Amino acid sequence: MPSDSVCLWWIGEAAxxxxxxxxxxxxxxxxxxVSATLARRAERPSGTLDPRRGQHLSAGILRWLVxxxxxxxxxxxxxxxxxxxxxxxxxxxGEAKLDGVVAVVSxxxxxxxxxxxxxxxxxxxxxKECIHELGHTFGxxxxxxxxxxxxxxxxxxxxxxxxxxxxxxxxxxxxxxxHGGGDAYGR
Amino acid sequence: xxxxxxxxGKKIRVLVVDDEEIVRESLLGWLEKDGYxxxxxxxxxxxxxxxxxxxxxxxxxxxxxxxxxxxxxxEESRKLRPESVVVIMTAYATVDTAVTAMKxxxxxxxxxxxxxxxxxxxxxxxxxQQALVQENLLLxxxxxxxxxxxxxxxxxxxMQAVFVLARAAARTSSTILIQGESGxxxxxxxxxxxxxxxxxxxxxxxxxxxxxxxxxxESELFGHExxxxxxxxxxxxxxxxxxxxxxLFLDEIGDVGAKLQLDLLRVLEERTFDxxxxxxxxxxxxxxxxxxxxxxxxxxxxxxFREDLYYRLNVIPVTLPPLRERREDIPLLVDHLLEQxxxxxxxxxxxxSADAMAVLIASPWPGNVxxxxxVLERAIxxxxxxxxxxxxxxxxxxxxxxxxGGDEPVxxxxxxxxxxxxxxxxxxGNVSQAARLLGIDRVTLYNKMRKYQLRKDEEDSAAGR
Ligand SMILES: Nc1ncnc2c1ncn2[C@@H]1O[C@H](COP(=O)(O)OP(=O)(O)O)[C@@H](O)[C@H]1O
Ligand SMILES: [Zn+2]
Ligand SMILES: [Zn+2]
Numbered sequence: 001m002p003s004d005s006v007c008l009w010w011i012g013e014a015a016x017x018x019x020x021x022x023x024x025x026x027x028x029x030x031x032x033x034v035s036a037t038l039a040r041r042a043e044r045p046s047g048t049l050d051p052r053r054g055q056h057l058s059a060g061i062l063r064w065l066v067x068x069x070x071x072x073x074x075x076x077x078x079x080x081x082x083x084x085x086x087x088x089x090x091x092x093x094g095e096a097k098l099d100g101v102v103a104v105v106s107x108x109x110x111x112x113x114x115x116x117x118x119x120x121x122x123x124x125x126x127x128k129e130c131i132h133e134l135g136h137t138f139g140x141x142x143x144x145x146x147x148x149x150x151x152x153x154x155x156x157x158x159x160x161x162x163x164x165x166x167x168x169x170x171x172x173x174x175x176x177x178x179h180g181g182g183d184a185y186g187r
Numbered sequence: 188x189x190x191x192x193x194x195x196g197k198k199i200r201v202l203v204v205d206d207e208e209i210v211r212e213s214l215l216g217w218l219e220k221d222g223y224x225x226x227x228x229x230x231x232x233x234x235x236x237x238x239x240x241x242x243x244x245x246x247x248x249x250x251x252x253x254x255x256x257x258x259x260x261x262e263e264s265r266k267l268r269p270e271s272v273v274v275i276m277t278a279y280a281t282v283d284t285a286v287t288a289m290k291x292x293x294x295x296x297x298x299x300x301x302x303x304x305x306x307x308x309x310x311x312x313x314x315x316q317q318a319l320v321q322e323n324l325l326l327x328x329x330x331x332x333x334x335x336x337x338x339x340x341x342x343x344x345x346m347q348a349v350f351v352l353a354r355a356a357a358r359t360s361s362t363i364l365i366q367g368e369s370g371x372x373x374x375x376x377x378x379x380x381x382x383x384x385x386x387x388x389x390x391x392x393x394x395x396x397x398x399x400x401x402x403x404x405e406s407e408l409f410g411h412e413x414x415x416x417x418x419x420x421x422x423x424x425x426x427x428x429x430x431x432x433x434x435l436f437l438d439e440i441g442d443v444g445a446k447l448q449l450d451l452l453r454v455l456e457e458r459t460f461d462x463x464x465x466x467x468x469x470x471x472x473x474x475x476x477x478x479x480x481x482x483x484x485x486x487x488x489x490x491x492f493r494e495d496l497y498y499r500l501n502v503i504p505v506t507l508p509p510l511r512e513r514r515e516d517i518p519l520l521v522d523h524l525l526e527q528x529x530x531x532x533x534x535x536x537x538x539x540s541a542d543a544m545a546v547l548i549a550s551p552w553p554g555n556v557x558x559x560x561x562v563l564e565r566a567i568x569x570x571x572x573x574x575x576x577x578x579x580x581x582x583x584x585x586x587x588x589x590x591x592g593g594d595e596p597v598x599x600x601x602x603x604x605x606x607x608x609x610x611x612x613x614x615x616g617n618v619s620q621a622a623r624l625l626g627i628d629r630v631t632l633y634n635k636m637r638k639y640q641l642r643k644d645e646e647d648s649a650a651g652r
Pocket of ligand 2: 132136142151152153220
């Protein structure tokens with residue numbers, strides 16, 4: 001399916017960092033071999049804040065993205081600065097449904113000082129998490145290779161261990177998944 | 188961090204039990220991305236149905252649910268799927284519920300909401316451990332496959348040769364003569380050969396020739412026509428006919444009298460016989476496997492057993508050595524028999540302690556594997572825990588003097604004598620019960636008692652040093 005078109009939206013509360021979003025767009029195009037576009041939206045998801053936790057329900061944001069998805073976009077990735085959670089966990093870096101059309105990634109926990117806290121490091125982390133969550137929408141599950149962007153990361157050290165690219169196995173799985181022939185995981 | 192999502196080529200299966208849909212969905216989504224097969228259940232009853240239907244590696248259960256709560260699911264799950272690891276999820280870190288859950292067999296508990304790192308590590312830990320358990324099970328299975336012929340297990344070199352012979356013999360219809368002491372597994376081997384043979388879809392019929400008076404045995408084997416003798420009110424099929432197309436196992440063939448020996452010779456030579464009171468010979472297709480704990484050769488020499496019948500029976504001779512001559516089989520047999528007994532008795536049995544195994548290996552076993560089985564069965568009944576200890580076995584324990592080293596070698600007969608005396612004491616002089624425990628019949632026990640000059644109320648003065 002070469003006609004995949006990925007849309008990246010900044011949906012955060014602060015102003016968008018255009019340079020960072022552009023970097024993410026370029027890397028997404030490179031890794032997935034798709035055309036990707038950036039768009040700026042005036043609207044923001046509402047009603048996703050859990051007042052008790054002071055965090056946003058990622059499932060709520062995903063629902064909003066599904067509703068707002070432009071007709072031309074086969075995948076839509078929202079990038080936000082609000083802290084995300086799923087009900088059972090204290091936080092998530094991002095979320096996507098397997099084989100879905102939407103994904104969300106948050107910058108809220110990516111600027112910790114584990115990696116020195118420089119903007120360059122947080123930017124690299126964001127790119128990796130964008131690739132990771134989009135990977136899920138293409139049907140990729142977690143990878144055993146800790147350097148692969150599809151490795152499960154539950155802390156910043158894990159994120160930093162990853163590279164902004166897919167390992168050879170995941171590239172093969174991705175192509176199987178996208179060309180439909182796939183029993184990519186022997187399922 | 189290595190993510191193991193498969194064991195033995197099978198996917199790891201996780202069952203999530205929670206009454207809140209959002210919790211089920213988010214856990215499902217999270218675990219699915221690790222490659223696990225995940226299912227959810229909204230309540231305890233659905234969970235138990237899923238547990239019963241399929242195996243699960245990990246069960247994540249919410250503690251507080253309407254109806255059946257997490258603790259009940261945990262308890263039922265331990266019964267239904269003791270191999271599944273149960274993790275309790277709770278909204279509050281109440282120490283007592285956590286402790287209760289762990290006592291009832293939960294692997295761990297998680298307090299909602301979980302730190303993703305905690306959840307991830309816990310699951311990885313469980314999976315890694317299960318992979319290890321699986322590996323051990325697999326290893327044991329491989330070993331067992333090599334050391335078994337159907338239900339018959341043995342690793343002794345002599346028995347391995349028996350397996351080879353038995354496998355080859357199974358493909359033919361030749362008569363087999365199995366010799367060996369009582370309880371060495373003669374009938375079990377006969378059944379295994381039948382199962383291995385092309386006749387396995389036919390019947391396996393066992394007849395003990397020692398148990399019945401000669402005339403009764405005749406009618407048992409050959410059947411009778413109506414009116415053949417007083418009381419024969421209807422025609423009755425004999426065991427030979429019942430075994431048609433299958434295997435006839437003639438146990439204690441050495442005890443058969445002269446008349447029946449002749450009739451059996453005819454069966455083996457012509458595959459025909461007459462029903463009692465019958466006029467037409469009956470044709471049968473049976474493979475005969477005979478067994479005896481006597482020395483048939485000697486019986487022939489002494490003129491008590493027909494030589495021609497002996498040769499007809501002894502086409503493929505198999506000898507099963509007594510257990511005391513293949514002690515290396517004892518651990519394997521204990522493992523195998525405990526597994527069988529646990530199922531039969533509906534009990535959880537983990538195994539025997541190392542010191543109990545030492546006692547088992549050292550015992551003389553005059554009743555061979557049957558006696559070993561009886562001892563284990565009784566031990567399971569009286570053992571307080573799921574691991575059998577020396578005291579549960581009811582066997583003489585090695586005394587301090589015995590293990591002191593450098594002691595006089597003891598003759599087998601002496602060991603047998605002491606062992607029988609011990610069992611008699613244990614049963615309070617009840618010969619039937621003692622015989623059952625020893626795995627021998629009462630007559631044999633009386634003979635041995637006479638031989639060793641033991642009385643029912645044996646005080647065992649000689650052994651009580
Ligand atoms: N090698 C063996 N492996 C497993 N079970 C055995 C073995 N030998 C004997 N048994 C068990 O011991 C008991 C006595 O065996 P059986 O075949 O009746 O002995 P026999 O016919 O020689 O008296 C049975 O419960 C049988 O299943
Ligand atoms: Zn992921
Ligand atoms: Zn990978």
